[in-house]
Amino acid sequence: MGKMIKKLKEVQEKPDFFRRSLDLTAVMPLAEGIITEVKSRGDEALREYTEKFDSVSLEELEVEKGDLEAAKERVDSDMLRSIKDAYAAIRKFHYRQKRVAWAEEFSEGVFIGETYVPLEVVGAYVPASYFSTALMCVTPAKIAGVRDIVVCTPPMADGNVDPCTLVAADIAGATRIFKLGGAQAIAALAFGTKTIPKVQKIVGPGNVYVTAAKMVVREEGVEIDFPAGPSEILIIGDETANTTFIASDMLAQAEHGAKSISILITNSERIAADVEQKITAENDGQNWIILADSMNECIDFANAYAPEHLEIMVRDSIAVLKRIRNAGSVFVGKYSPVAAGDYATGANHVLPTAGYAKLFSGLDVDHFMHRMTLQWLDKGGLEKMKDVVMKLCEAEGMGKHARSIEVRFSTDE
Numbered sequence: 001m002g003k004m005i006k007k008l009k010e011v012q013e014k015p016d017f018f019r020r021s022l023d024l025t026a027v028m029p030l031a032e033g034i035i036t037e038v039k040s041r042g043d044e045a046l047r048e049y050t051e052k053f054d055s056v057s058l059e060e061l062e063v064e065k066g067d068l069e070a071a072k073e074r075v076d077s078d079m080l081r082s083i084k085d086a087y088a089a090i091r092k093f094h095y096r097q098k099r100v101a102w103a104e105e106f107s108e109g110v111f112i113g114e115t116y117v118p119l120e121v122v123g124a125y126v127p128a129s130y131f132s133t134a135l136m137c138v139t140p141a142k143i144a145g146v147r148d149i150v151v152c153t154p155p156m157a158d159g160n161v162d163p164c165t166l167v168a169a170d171i172a173g174a175t176r177i178f179k180l181g182g183a184q185a186i187a188a189l190a191f192g193t194k195t196i197p198k199v200q201k202i203v204g205p206g207n208v209y210v211t212a213a214k215m216v217v218r219e220e221g222v223e224i225d226f227p228a229g230p231s232e233i234l235i236i237g238d239e240t241a242n243t244t245f246i247a248s249d250m251l252a253q254a255e256h257g258a259k260s261i262s263i264l265i266t267n268s269e270r271i272a273a274d275v276e277q278k279i280t281a282e283n284d285g286q287n288w289i290i291l292a293d294s295m296n297e298c299i300d301f302a303n304a305y306a307p308e309h310l311e312i313m314v315r316d317s318i319a320v321l322k323r324i325r326n327a328g329s330v331f332v333g334k335y336s337p338v339a340a341g342d343y344a345t346g347a348n349h350v351l352p353t354a355g356y357a358k359l360f361s362g363l364d365v366d367h368f369m370h371r372m373t374l375q376w377l378d379k380g381g382l383e384k385m386k387d388v389v390m391k392l393c394e395a396e397g398m399g400k401h402a403r404s405i406e407v408r409f410s411t412d413e
Contacts (some may be wrong), residue, residue, distance in 0.1 A: 231253060240315045250287050
């Protein structure tokens with residue numbers, strides 16, 4: 001058995017085997033310092049940090065209309081068509097998620113319902129040149145009905161923003177775009193400056209400094225989507241799986257960075273050995289192969305691990321899928337690589353990592369809305385529940401609550 005292959009029991013005995021925890025201790029002081037400076041010095045601090053971290057001196061932080069038009073000229077027609085096709089799929093998928101207000105007469109004279117209200121101003125952080133993330137963050141916000149969608153993305157060496165990112169953000173419906181990256185961008189969105197508007201919520205992935213900054217501002221009252229760490233993939237494969245496909249998908253994950261994790265869990269020694277041989281030739285990133293005794297163990301491990309991306313390549317994919325409880329996004333069958341979901345299926349690729357898929361869902365339209373319940377009673381409806389409500393009020397010592405019911409029947413209107 002090769003060095004990359006581990007028995008499931010060995011992994012289970014070492015809970016920190018994959019080092020997935022979001023340990024922000026080392027970078028938190030720097031992130032907090034940046035946030036403090038941006039809060040106190042605003043745009044001046046933003047320009048200083050942009051020059052320090054991005055090696056760019058900027059006069060104007062906002063992308064102007066002329067910059068956007070220039071970007072459109074730099075994107076060739078085939079690329080523009082591809083961006084529009086991806087946007088169409090993302091838009092279609094997220095429209096399916098949109099909530100519809102409802103109200104029903106639960107009993108005579110008692111109407112109950114819900115309505116959904118979009119946030120007014122949100123911020124989307126888009127890592128440098130990740131134009132697909134601009135589509136993923138802005139599109140659901142636009143569908144939710146958010147009035148102002150503010151995008152921050154780091155500038156390139158020439159002081160401009162990646163043209164594909166600008167075009168994608170514009171197509172998806174961004175209202176303002178700024179040349180800002182890192183913790184300073186999160187601080188600007190969270191607290192506002194003379195140039196950057198303050199937002200209600202910040203979404204989008206980023207490096208460890210961005211994540212640390214998001215955690216800090218959340219403590220100060222600005223909501224975020226969810227914590228995010230290095231990207232990850234877990235593949236469940238049995239003896240019928242295509243090992244070339246598995247190895248390719250594991251190696252693709254490494255393009256997200258050296259800390260990205262790729263794991264195959266299988267009950268087949270042959271599959272494990274074959275995948276290891278194919279991966280060893282390149283050996284990018286953190287690649288692991290776990291050998292389990294049964295498919296039940298594979299499924300149990302996947303639910304405990306709660307991966308960002310889960311691929312299922314087994315004989316009976318549906319049977320396995322029905323037992324999956326924790327994953328950011330699931331890819332079923334050998335022709336469903338994560339790359340397809342990253343760009344063009346329409347499902348969102350901004351997903352919880354580091355086990356947070358047990359608690360959080362991926363980015364969706366609901367992230368940009370809040371729900372209000374509605375209650376509308378006429379006098380007859382209230383009268384029918386009057387005695388019950390008053391009895392319960394009095395039992396909890398809420399006499400004035402009870403009186404607020406009683407008064408409606410003891411006085412003339």
